[in-house]
Amino acid sequence: AQTVTQSQPEMSVQEAETVTLSxxxxxxxxxxxxxxxxxxPSRQMILVIRQEAYKQQNxxxxxxxxxxxxxxxxxxxxISDSQLGDTAMYFCAFMTGxxxxxxxGLTFGKGTHLIIQP
Amino acid sequence: GAVVSQHPSWVICxxxxxxxxxxxxxxxxxxxxxxxxxxxxxxxxxxxxxxEGSKATYEQGVEKDKFLINHASLTLxxxxxTSAHPEDSSFYICxxxxxxxxxxxxxxxxxxxxxxx
Numbered sequence: 648a649q650t651v652t653q654s655q656p657e658m659s660v661q662e663a664e665t666v667t668l669s670x671x672x673x674x675x676x677x678x679x680x681x682x683x684x685x686x687x688p689s690r691q692m693i694l695v696i697r698q699e700a701y702k703q704q705n706x707x708x709x710x711x712x713x714x715x716x717x718x719x720x721x722x723x724x725x726i727s728d729s730q731l732g733d734t735a736m737y738f739c740a741f742m743t744g745x746x747x748x749x750x751x752g753l754t755f756g757k758g759t760h761l762i763i764q765p
Numbered sequence: 766g767a768v769v770s771q772h773p774s775w776v777i778c779x780x781x782x783x784x785x786x787x788x789x790x791x792x793x794x795x796x797x798x799x800x801x802x803x804x805x806x807x808x809x810x811x812x813x814x815x816x817e818g819s820k821a822t823y824e825q826g827v828e829k830d831k832f833l834i835n836h837a838s839l840t841l842x843x844x845x846x847t848s849a850h851p852e853d854s855s856f857y858i859c860x861x862x863x864x865x866x867x868x869x870x871x872x873x874x875x876x877x878x879x880x881x882x
Contacts, residue, residue, distance in 0.1 A: 680869045689875070690803075690856065690858075690875070690876050691873065691875050691876070692809075692858065692860075692873035697869065699869075738808060738809070742869060751814070752799040752801070752811040752814055752860075753799075753801075753809070753811065753860075753871075754811070755808045755809045755810075756808060757807070757808045758807075758808050
């Protein structure tokens, strides 16, 4: 079974600052995907960024980037130029690779409540 | 595109009654749908995986006789909470995975808040 650990229950930064959310995971799988999801007060889950384990290059989506360290099983999210709208819960999530025999759901960490201060 | 809806968005029911929650993929066919449960200020926990036309696969610790899942078509999955009790009060979220695109894509519904009195 996979586990995902987020050790920062809450973080607070000033608008325009850069913030890094940490995530570690444990798995014996070699083929998997890692995700960061944002859950604002509306509770709608929004995909922020995705990383395929077989890719060495870190994923980037505009102001969001990850630092994927496969050997260390670490997957941190960096938010640059933070904005008030970034205030939300952020969940790190793991999914095993699709083997063709079925599809797995996501295993989530406990989340980090990120607050962007004006 | 890739919109998933849930109905109802919130429901209040009396203890001992059953309640059905619908999850629909509006603009794509979902061969697989997932049901998650989220308690207040907690993370999402996978309850079950449903594949169209077959029985759902439940995660360890989830009572399959209490949480009935039906995935009768490629656009609809339902979760029925039978004989609900106050401890079943939670936020239930579904997600849907398209059958024709890359396997990692899945789209979340807006969730259903269930309160059992």
